Amino acid sequence: MSKILQQSLFVLLTFVIVLSSCRKKEFDEFYGRPETLADPIYQQLQAKGNFTKFLECIDKSGYKETLSAAGSWTVFAPTDEAFALYLKENNLTEISADQASAIVRYSMTYDGEKIERLSDNLTARGFVKNSGFRRRTVFYDFVYDGIDNDGRSIKVIAANRNGSYLSTDFNNKNLPYFLPPFMTFAGIGATDYNYFFPGTEYTGKNVGPAKITEQDIVAENGVIHIIDRVLTPPQSIDQYITAKTQYSAFKSLLDKYVSYSINTDISHRYQVLTGKSDNVYAKIYSGVLGFSPNNENYLKLDANDAQAGMYTIFAPTDAAVEAYSKVLLKYYAKNRLQPGNYKAQLSELYALRPDIIRDFVNSHFYTVPVWPGKFSTVNSFLGEVTKLSPSNVVDKQFLSNGLLYGVSTAQNANSFSTVYGKVNLDPTFYIMKQALDVLGYTIPIKTASLKYVIVPIPDATLVSLGFSYDPFFPTAPIRGDLTILRRLLQTHIIPLGDRAVPNFTTAAGILETSNGEYIKYNRGVLSSAGTEDLAATGDKTIPIDSITTAVNGADVYATRVLAYTALPVSKHIEKYGTATTDPYYSFFQFLKNNVTLYNATTGAIQGVSDGSFYSVFIPTNAAIQAAVTAGLLPKLANGLPNYAPTDALDISKVSKFIQYHIIKNSVASDGQKTGTFESLLKDESGDAAKVTVAINTTTSIILRDVTNATVNVLLGANDRSNVLSNRTVIHQINSYLKYQF
The missing domain is CATH 2.30.180.10 (FAS1 domain)
Incomplete structure (x- = not known):
C-alpha cells in the first residue's frame, strides 16, 4: 500500500473516531440519567440506614427490582423502630415471606404523589380538590379456600364489582390517609379518626394507624413518606364478618345472596401458578344488595372513585338479629313456619318472602362512608337516615373496603316500622x-x-x-x-x-x-x-x-272495605231533598227542575265533571226562602219559591244561584283547607266567581261571598253537613251566597 494511501486512511479513521465520540457525548447528554436525578426508592431507603427491616421485606417479597427501577409509586416506609414495635405487638421474632409481601405491597400505592396532591381525587375529568382519602395499593387477595352453598370445599376468589366479577381486575385493597384538606372537606376531625384508631395521635398526617414523620422524599421512581408504624392490609367487610362469630346470624342472611360462578380465566391462572387442577369460583353477591361486601373497588362510576368513596355497614350482632326477628317473624312464626330457632325460621321466611330479608339486610348497608359524628345525616341504601347512634356500637373497624359498626340493636327500617x-x-x-x-x-x-x-x-x-x-x-x-x-x-x-x-x-x-x-x-x-x-x-x-x-x-x-260511591252528586242531594221537611228540599227542587243544569235521566249536573272534586253548599229551606224574597230566585204570586219557572230570566237566576253554591274543591270540617276557590258560576268573559273559605276548624267553617258577607256551615248533630258524595262533600249553610253579576 502506498504511503499516501496509508496516510489518507489514518486521517479518515481518526475523523470517524472523533465524530463517533462527539455523537456519543451528545447522546449521553440528551438521553443519559441526569446527575441531579434522585436515586430510586430502594436505594434511597438503603442510604438512610434506618429501614433495614423494610428493605428485608422488600427483598423477601421480590419487589427490590421494582423499587430500584423506573416507575411511579408512593411508598409509605416504616422505620426500623416501627418494625420493632410491630414484632413486639404480634409476638414475632421474624417476618415470613408472606407477611413481608403483604407489608410491602400494602405500603405501595400507584402513582408517586406528594402530600399536597394526595387529597385530590383523580377522575376522568381531572383532579377534584380535597375529596380523596384513599389510594389503590399493590396488594390484593388471590384465591382462597371456601365453601359453596351446598357445603362443598372449593377454591374461591372475591368479587371485584357489585353483583359481578371481572377477571382483568385484581381487586386491590385501598390504603386510607387522613390529611387536613380532606378532613375539612368531609366535615370530620380528630374525634372521627380516633374513633377507629384510638392508639394513634391525630396529627393531620395519618395513614391508617400510622403517622407520617417525614414527607415528600422525591425519588427517581416516585415519592417516599416515612411512617412510624408498620401497615398491614385490613380485612374486607366480607372477610371480617365471616371471621367473627358474633355476626353469624347476619352472615347467614348475607349468604342467601351469594352465588359461586366458575371463572375459567382465574382457574387457568391459578393452575399455572400452583400446578393444581382446582377450578376457581368467583364469590358474587346479588345485585339486589346495596353493595358486595367482598368488593374492594367502589361503585366504578369512575375508574378511581374508590379514592373518594367507600362503604359502611352496620352489622347487628346475633343477639340484635334474634331480638328483631320477633318483628320480622311476627305474622309467620305461628302458622307458616316450622318450630325452631330464629335462624332457621328467618331462613324459611327468606324462602317465602325474600323481599323482607332483602330489606332487612339493605337497611344496614350504606354506599358512602358514615363517619362517627354523622350517623343522623347519611342515608342508607334504602334512602333512610340511620336510627342507630354511637351508643349502639359495640365494635368498630376501619376495613379495607368500608367502615363497619357492630351494633347491639338492629336497624328498625321504615319497611317494617x-x-x-x-x-x-x-x-x-x-x-x-x-x-x-x-x-x-x-x-x-x-x-x-x-x-x-x-x-x-x-x-x-x-x-x-x-x-x-x-x-x-x-x-x-x-x-x-x-x-x-x-x-x-x-x-x-x-x-x-x-x-x-x-x-x-x-x-x-x-x-x-x-x-x-x-x-x-x-x-x-x-x-x-x-x-x-x-x-x-x-x-x-x-x-x-x-x-x-x-x-x-x-x-x-x-271489618269491611271503605267503598267509594259511583252515584252522581245529585243523588246524594236528592237523598235529603225529597220530602218537604228534608233539609235540602228547596235546593233540590230548584235543581231538578232546571233543564239547563240538570239531566233528569243521568242525574248529572252541568259543570260537575267525573274525576274532579267539589263542595256543594246548600242553604237551609228558610235561607232559600230569603233568597226568593230578595229576588235572587223566582217566586210565585204568593211569595213562595217558584221551583219550575218558564221565564228565561228566572231560569237563569236559578242556574246562577246553584252554580255559585258549588266550588271546585272538596272542603270538610277537618281544619285543613282555607282560601279562595272558584265556583261553577262564570261571567260573560269566562271568569269564575269566587267563594272564600275564611275559617276551617273541626267545629266551624265560615264562608265569605263576593259581597264580603259571611255564611256559616251548620255542623250540629242534626245538620246535614260533611255528607259524602262522589269526590264531593255536601254542606248545609245557614244563609245563601250572593254573587254580583
Whole structure:
C-alpha cells in the first residue's frame, strides 16, 4: 500500500473516531440519567440506614427490582423502630415471606404523589380538590379456600364489582390517609379518626394507624413518606364478618345472596401458578344488595372513585338479629313456619318472602362512608337516615373496603316500622302490599317523616272484588281493573300532615284520603261515601277491629272495605231533598227542575265533571226562602219559591244561584283547607266567581261571598253537613251566597 494511501486512511479513521465520540457525548447528554436525578426508592431507603427491616421485606417479597427501577409509586416506609414495635405487638421474632409481601405491597400505592396532591381525587375529568382519602395499593387477595352453598370445599376468589366479577381486575385493597384538606372537606376531625384508631395521635398526617414523620422524599421512581408504624392490609367487610362469630346470624342472611360462578380465566391462572387442577369460583353477591361486601373497588362510576368513596355497614350482632326477628317473624312464626330457632325460621321466611330479608339486610348497608359524628345525616341504601347512634356500637373497624359498626340493636327500617310495615309484614294483606308497590304508593307511606293512617284491605276482600297477584306476569302482576283498584287503595291511605293520629275509639271526625275523597270516623266505626249508600243501617258504618301504632301514624283495621260511591252528586242531594221537611228540599227542587243544569235521566249536573272534586253548599229551606224574597230566585204570586219557572230570566237566576253554591274543591270540617276557590258560576268573559273559605276548624267553617258577607256551615248533630258524595262533600249553610253579576 502506498504511503499516501496509508496516510489518507489514518486521517479518515481518526475523523470517524472523533465524530463517533462527539455523537456519543451528545447522546449521553440528551438521553443519559441526569446527575441531579434522585436515586430510586430502594436505594434511597438503603442510604438512610434506618429501614433495614423494610428493605428485608422488600427483598423477601421480590419487589427490590421494582423499587430500584423506573416507575411511579408512593411508598409509605416504616422505620426500623416501627418494625420493632410491630414484632413486639404480634409476638414475632421474624417476618415470613408472606407477611413481608403483604407489608410491602400494602405500603405501595400507584402513582408517586406528594402530600399536597394526595387529597385530590383523580377522575376522568381531572383532579377534584380535597375529596380523596384513599389510594389503590399493590396488594390484593388471590384465591382462597371456601365453601359453596351446598357445603362443598372449593377454591374461591372475591368479587371485584357489585353483583359481578371481572377477571382483568385484581381487586386491590385501598390504603386510607387522613390529611387536613380532606378532613375539612368531609366535615370530620380528630374525634372521627380516633374513633377507629384510638392508639394513634391525630396529627393531620395519618395513614391508617400510622403517622407520617417525614414527607415528600422525591425519588427517581416516585415519592417516599416515612411512617412510624408498620401497615398491614385490613380485612374486607366480607372477610371480617365471616371471621367473627358474633355476626353469624347476619352472615347467614348475607349468604342467601351469594352465588359461586366458575371463572375459567382465574382457574387457568391459578393452575399455572400452583400446578393444581382446582377450578376457581368467583364469590358474587346479588345485585339486589346495596353493595358486595367482598368488593374492594367502589361503585366504578369512575375508574378511581374508590379514592373518594367507600362503604359502611352496620352489622347487628346475633343477639340484635334474634331480638328483631320477633318483628320480622311476627305474622309467620305461628302458622307458616316450622318450630325452631330464629335462624332457621328467618331462613324459611327468606324462602317465602325474600323481599323482607332483602330489606332487612339493605337497611344496614350504606354506599358512602358514615363517619362517627354523622350517623343522623347519611342515608342508607334504602334512602333512610340511620336510627342507630354511637351508643349502639359495640365494635368498630376501619376495613379495607368500608367502615363497619357492630351494633347491639338492629336497624328498625321504615319497611317494617311505618304504617306500610304492617301491610308489608302481615301475609293477610299480601295483595295490597304488592299493589302498593306496583302502583307506586309505597314511598310516601314508608317515609318516617310523613304521617299517615292506613286502613289495610285483606286479601280475601280484594279477591272477592276481583283482584289478585300473579308473579308469573312480571309486567302486569296485579290482576283486575287497576283504575278501580287505584281509587280503592287511595281511599284507604290517609295523610295526616302535621296532625296527630285521631282518637278513633272515642272521638268523631272527618279525614281526607290521599286522592281527595273523605272518610269519617265516629267512636269506633268508619264510614265512606260507598258504605253510606248501603240500604241497611248496620252496613252504613264499619266497626274498627283494632289499631296498631307505627313510627309515622297508625294502621286501623276494619271489618269491611271503605267503598267509594259511583252515584252522581245529585243523588246524594236528592237523598235529603225529597220530602218537604228534608233539609235540602228547596235546593233540590230548584235543581231538578232546571233543564239547563240538570239531566233528569243521568242525574248529572252541568259543570260537575267525573274525576274532579267539589263542595256543594246548600242553604237551609228558610235561607232559600230569603233568597226568593230578595229576588235572587223566582217566586210565585204568593211569595213562595217558584221551583219550575218558564221565564228565561228566572231560569237563569236559578242556574246562577246553584252554580255559585258549588266550588271546585272538596272542603270538610277537618281544619285543613282555607282560601279562595272558584265556583261553577262564570261571567260573560269566562271568569269564575269566587267563594272564600275564611275559617276551617273541626267545629266551624265560615264562608265569605263576593259581597264580603259571611255564611256559616251548620255542623250540629242534626245538620246535614260533611255528607259524602262522589269526590264531593255536601254542606248545609245557614244563609245563601250572593254573587254580583
